[in-house]
Amino acid sequence: xxxxxxxxxxxxxxxxxxxxxxxxxxxxxxxxxxxxxxxxxxxxxxxxxxxxxxxxxxxxxxxxxxxxxxxxxxxxxxxxxxxxxxxxxxxxxxxxxxxxxxxxxxxxxxxxx
Amino acid sequence: xxxxxxxxxxxxxxxxxxxxxxxxxxxxxxxxxxxxxxxxxxxxxxxxxxxxxxxxxxxxxxxxxxxxxxxxxxxxxxxxxxxxxxxxxxxxxxxxxxxxxxxxxxxxxxxxxxxxxxxxxxxxxxxxxxxxxxxxxxxxxxxxxxxxxxxxxxxxxxxxxxxxxxxxxxxxxxxxxxxxxxxxxxxxxxxxxxxxxxxxxxxxxxxxxxxxxxxxxxxxxxxxxxxxxxxxxxxxxxxxxxxxxxxxxxxxxxxxxxxxxxxxxxxxxxxxxxxxxxxxxxxxxxxxxxxxxxxxxxxxxxxxxxxxxxxxxxxxxxxxxxxxxxxxxxxxxxxxxxxxxxxxxxxxxxxxxxxxxxxxxxxxxxxxxxxxxxxxxxxxxxxxxxxxxxxxxxxxxxxxxxxxxxxxxxxxxxxxxxxxxxxxxxxxxxxxxxxxxxxxxxxxxxxxxxxxxxxxxxxxxxxxxxxxxxxxxxxxxxxxxxxxxxxxxxxxxxxxxxxxxxxxxxxxxxxxxxxxxxxxxxxxxxxxxxxxxxxxxxxxxxxxxxxxxxxxxxxxxxxxxxxxxxxxxxxxxxxxxxxxxxxxxxxxxxxxxxxxxxxxxxxxxxxxxxxxxxxxxxxxxxxxxxxxxxxxxxxxxxxxxxxxxxxxxxxxxxxxxxxxxxxxxxxxxxxxxxxxxxxxxxxxxxxxxxxxxxxxxxxxxxxxxxxxxxxxxxxxxxxxxxxxxxxxxxxxxxxxxxxxxxxxxxxxxxxxxxxxxxxxxxxxxxxxxxxxxxxxxxxxxxxxxxxxxxxxxxxxxxxxxxxxxxxxxxxxxxxxxxxxxxxxxxxxxxxxxxxxxxxxxxxxxxxxxxxxxxxxxxxxxxxxxxxxxxxxxxxxxxxxxxx
Numbered sequence: 001x002x003x004x005x006x007x008x009x010x011x012x013x014x015x016x017x018x019x020x021x022x023x024x025x026x027x028x029x030x031x032x033x034x035x036x037x038x039x040x041x042x043x044x045x046x047x048x049x050x051x052x053x054x055x056x057x058x059x060x061x062x063x064x065x066x067x068x069x070x071x072x073x074x075x076x077x078x079x080x081x082x083x084x085x086x087x088x089x090x091x092x093x094x095x096x097x098x099x100x101x102x103x104x105x106x107x108x109x110x111x112x113x
Numbered sequence: 114x115x116x117x118x119x120x121x122x123x124x125x126x127x128x129x130x131x132x133x134x135x136x137x138x139x140x141x142x143x144x145x146x147x148x149x150x151x152x153x154x155x156x157x158x159x160x161x162x163x164x165x166x167x168x169x170x171x172x173x174x175x176x177x178x179x180x181x182x183x184x185x186x187x188x189x190x191x192x193x194x195x196x197x198x199x200x201x202x203x204x205x206x207x208x209x210x211x212x213x214x215x216x217x218x219x220x221x222x223x224x225x226x227x228x229x230x231x232x233x234x235x236x237x238x239x240x241x242x243x244x245x246x247x248x249x250x251x252x253x254x255x256x257x258x259x260x261x262x263x264x265x266x267x268x269x270x271x272x273x274x275x276x277x278x279x280x281x282x283x284x285x286x287x288x289x290x291x292x293x294x295x296x297x298x299x300x301x302x303x304x305x306x307x308x309x310x311x312x313x314x315x316x317x318x319x320x321x322x323x324x325x326x327x328x329x330x331x332x333x334x335x336x337x338x339x340x341x342x343x344x345x346x347x348x349x350x351x352x353x354x355x356x357x358x359x360x361x362x363x364x365x366x367x368x369x370x371x372x373x374x375x376x377x378x379x380x381x382x383x384x385x386x387x388x389x390x391x392x393x394x395x396x397x398x399x400x401x402x403x404x405x406x407x408x409x410x411x412x413x414x415x416x417x418x419x420x421x422x423x424x425x426x427x428x429x430x431x432x433x434x435x436x437x438x439x440x441x442x443x444x445x446x447x448x449x450x451x452x453x454x455x456x457x458x459x460x461x462x463x464x465x466x467x468x469x470x471x472x473x474x475x476x477x478x479x480x481x482x483x484x485x486x487x488x489x490x491x492x493x494x495x496x497x498x499x500x501x502x503x504x505x506x507x508x509x510x511x512x513x514x515x516x517x518x519x520x521x522x523x524x525x526x527x528x529x530x531x532x533x534x535x536x537x538x539x540x541x542x543x544x545x546x547x548x549x550x551x552x553x554x555x556x557x558x559x560x561x562x563x564x565x566x567x568x569x570x571x572x573x574x575x576x577x578x579x580x581x582x583x584x585x586x587x588x589x590x591x592x593x594x595x596x597x598x599x600x601x602x603x604x605x606x607x608x609x610x611x612x613x614x615x616x617x618x619x620x621x622x623x624x625x626x627x628x629x630x631x632x633x634x635x636x637x638x639x640x641x642x643x644x645x646x647x648x649x650x651x652x653x654x655x656x657x658x659x660x661x662x663x664x665x666x667x668x669x670x671x672x673x674x675x676x677x678x679x680x681x682x683x684x685x686x687x688x689x690x691x692x693x694x695x696x697x698x699x700x701x702x703x704x705x706x707x708x709x710x711x712x713x714x715x716x717x718x719x720x721x722x723x724x725x726x727x728x729x730x731x732x733x734x735x736x737x738x739x740x741x742x743x744x745x746x747x748x749x750x751x752x753x754x755x756x757x758x759x760x761x762x763x764x765x766x767x768x769x770x771x772x773x774x775x776x777x778x779x780x781x782x783x784x785x786x787x788x789x790x791x792x793x794x795x796x797x798x799x800x801x802x803x804x805x806x807x808x809x810x811x812x813x814x815x816x817x818x819x820x821x822x823x824x825x826x827x828x829x830x831x832x833x834x835x836x837x838x839x840x841x842x843x844x845x846x847x848x849x850x851x852x853x854x855x856x857x858x859x860x861x862x863x864x865x866x867x868x869x870x871x872x873x874x875x876x877x878x879x880x881x882x883x884x885x886x887x888x889x890x891x892x893x894x895x896x897x898x899x900x901x902x903x904x905x906x907x908x909x910x911x912x913x914x915x916x917x918x919x920x921x922x923x924x925x926x927x928x929x930x931x932x933x934x935x936x937x938x939x940x941x942x943x944x945x946x947x948x949x950x951x952x953x954x955x956x957x958x959x960x961x962x963x964x965x966x967x968x969x970x971x972x973x974x975x976x977x978x979x980x981x982x983x984x985x986x987x988x989x990x991x992x993x994x995x996x
Binding site: 027028029030033046047048049051052055056059060061070072074075076077 | 116118119122123136137139140141143144146147148150151169170171172175176179180182183184
């Protein structure tokens with residue numbers, strides 16, 4: 001466990017949005033598992049921080065929730081992306097790519113000098 | 114946008130907590146079950162599966178906690194929690210709470226009340242639609258000694274035709290007429306106005322319609338608008354009064370509407386009529402005579418025009434007229450015209466007094482605030498253990514700070530609520546007081562602005578008084594738990610803080626007491642001014658004869674003669690007389706220039722106040738006759754015209770010569786008036802005003818239609834008022850008498866404004882003194898109770914009780930003295946503001962300063978005496994054991 005990196009604040013929201021875009025409606029446990037799997041089990045989602053993050057996204061109107069029934073007949077709360085959430089995802093993904101591109105340029109060995 | 118949305122949802126999150134908690138629990142439960150099932154599928158034992166799932170989820174409770182924080186607004190929730198806790202703490206200390214709330218209520222209430230006045234009178238725009246564009250237009254010859262002469266009809270027409278700055282120039286004058294058609298004849302004060310007068314002010318009638326241009330055409334049917342106050346007073350607010358008819362000046366007048374309740378300026382009128390309905394204003398001679406000035410003019414400036422531009426426009430017009438009519442505007446009448454903002458005219462008398470009162474109320478609040486801070490500090494000492502326990506249990510410093518601040522907010526909110534109740538009670542009195550300064554007094558209400566102001570004051574007070582105590586607790590309490598003895602001696606800086614508060618309370622109280630003392634001294638001086646007449650046992654009432662019935666001098670003269678003869682014989686009447694005006698009533702006399710026989714009249718002429726009186730006027734008012742004789746019944750138009758001057762005029766115009774036998778003329782020598790007597794000076798315009806040059810002339814020579822009766826009685830004057838009025842009805846049943854009052858009352862009214870100002874300031878000062886004294890006493894008592902041990906030691910090693918008493922008293926005395934010195938310095942600087950309100954008292958009146966200092970010192974020392982005596986009675990054996 002200890003060698004796994006915790007998901008750092010701020011990126012969790014982006015990962016949740018992306019997961020919901022890919023998977024459609026999903027419950028909290030499913031979102032967490034999916035993020036861990038996508039990361040190739042390199043990331044560990046702190047389930048305790050997931051629920052407040054979901055609530056925040058819901059309050060901001062990016063996701064919506066409703067009670068439903070899971071595959072194995074268990075009552076669960078399902079989250080899905082809203083239209084504004086889709087736009088937000090697009091915007092945040094773009095921002096993130098830009099940031100990483102800039103950082104990459106900083107960190108890559110310089111070719112000119 | 115999204116933050117706003119989230120904020121609303123989070124506000125919503127404050128409600129239905131249980132249901133939401135249940136949903137979260139279910140969600141987490143299903144999460145856990147799914148995880149366990151997954152773990153089972155991957156081959157774990159049931160126990161292991163559950164254990165791993167729980168580990169991965171982390172602390173369920175802390176998850177729930179952070180979820181809840183996100184769901185609601187933790188800030189608000191903490192606040193509500195703090196409020197509940199604070200209310201509980203305050204309930205548990207009813208003594209402290211009662212004293213603090215009452216102190217704050219007095220301070221805040223005083224401010225709310227005075228602010229409601231300042232807001233209504235000085236801050237709010239005029240309640241007329243076009244308020245800021247309205248001006249008062251004045252005309253006069255200030256350089257020739259005529260500050261304000263009014264307007265004649267031809268002049269008004271000139272201004273109206275030639276100006277470029279005004280949307281409307283409307284005229285106004287006020288007269289008393291008799292209204293018939295009700296049970297008794299009624300004297301109604303009537304505003305005579307242009308048809309568009311109310312349109313210019315932007316005033317719409319409450320009932321019926323306003324005047325129209327047709328109403329002011331010559332020969333139009335006569336119409337009336339009632340003022341709101343008259344409508345309520347005389348008709349009980351009956352809406353059917355519209356279209357009713359009444360007889361005035363022998364004509365039928367139809368009521369067409371009722372005006373809304375608005376300040377009336379310059380006079381409070383009962384009814385309004387168009388200019389053509391006024392028998393004086395519509396007289397052809399009056400309308401043609403350029404020098405017959407009896408009108409006032411108001412202007413509605415065009416948008417964007419300044420008062421200065423309007424003034425130069427007006428002045429150009431009158432200078433033009435001066436070139437055209439040089440005989441009407443001779444060099445001795447150096448005419449000018451100007452405009453003044455109506456708003457300033459309405460409120461200029463009130464400004465200084467109201468701001469002084471606001472300052473005084475602010476000082477009271479400052480003292481109250483200092484006192485509550487001190488109470489809070491004292492309480493902190495007792496709460497140290499509680500705070501230390503809470504800190505030990507994990508309450509952060511900021512969390513404790515917030516808690517204490519919330520408590521103090523609760524306290525000042527309660528104070529503000531109670532203060533508003535006080536203010537509500539006081540406002541009725543304030544309205545009648547402020548009405549002596551400005552017609553805007555009627556606009557004073559506890560409205561939204563005042564409530565907002567009160568709330569703001571409460572917040573500021575709670576921040577100031579609360580944060581001092583809370584900051585102080587932050588310094589001291591944390592980590593105090595293990596010291597065990599919480600009743601340790603007070604820290605040096607805390608004692609310094611408390612002493613500072615006491616000193617400032619004494620200093621500010623001193624300021625307030627000085628202000629009140631100066632006003633009181635000034636009022637007492639005013640009260641002792643010799644008015645030059647005796648107001649005791651004089652009954653006065655105003656008669657305005659019906660113009661159409663008594664339309665000649667002879668008829669009016671006959672009425673007055675018959676009436677005075679009849680009154681003279683009434684039981685209880687010592688002497689009966691009449692005058693066009695009488696002292697201190699605030700009516701303007703006729704100011705006129707005149708020629709003195711044998712002197713060069715090419716220079717600018719002397720000016721005097723001409724007063725019309727009947728024989729016996731001086732006797733009824735006990736005004737001494739120094740030279741010559743009083744008027745008699747023989748001084749009639751068929752006899753030589755005579756006059757009596759006052760001493761000031763005699764000295765002024767004739768120096769050491771005897772004026773009796775000298776002659777003056779008001780028509781440049783065509784006819785001469787012989788002076789037959791010299792009487793004593795009388796304060797006509799107010800007890801604080803100078804005496805002007807007065808020339809009395811007999812009523813028989815100028816029988817005006819408005820006369821005040823002055824009846825010297827041998828009994829209480831008001832007790833025979835009804836009988837006197839009956840005598841008037843016997844001569845003419847249609848003749849009403851108005852403004853029935855005793856001359857004593859008139860005199861009291863003339864000094865009512867300074868008296869009430871002194872009273873109000875005195876009230877504030879007493880409040881301040883009481884609060885400050887209680888504060889000093891309280892702090893000394895606390896200090897004694899904390900020094901019990903030390904005092905015990907001192908006594909055990911041989912100190913006498915008297916020495917202990919002196920020690921505590923001198924501690925109080927030092928604080929008081931420092932406060933007095935600071936207050937003295939402040940007062941010397943600040944009382945200059947009062948200069949304009951004081952009469953014959955300098956703002957640094959030594960007597961007031963010494964007296965106030967003594968009063969304050971005595972009050973402070975007596976407040977210290979109780980705790981000091983308790984200290985002196987400390988039993989050393991008990992004191993030493995108490996630790």
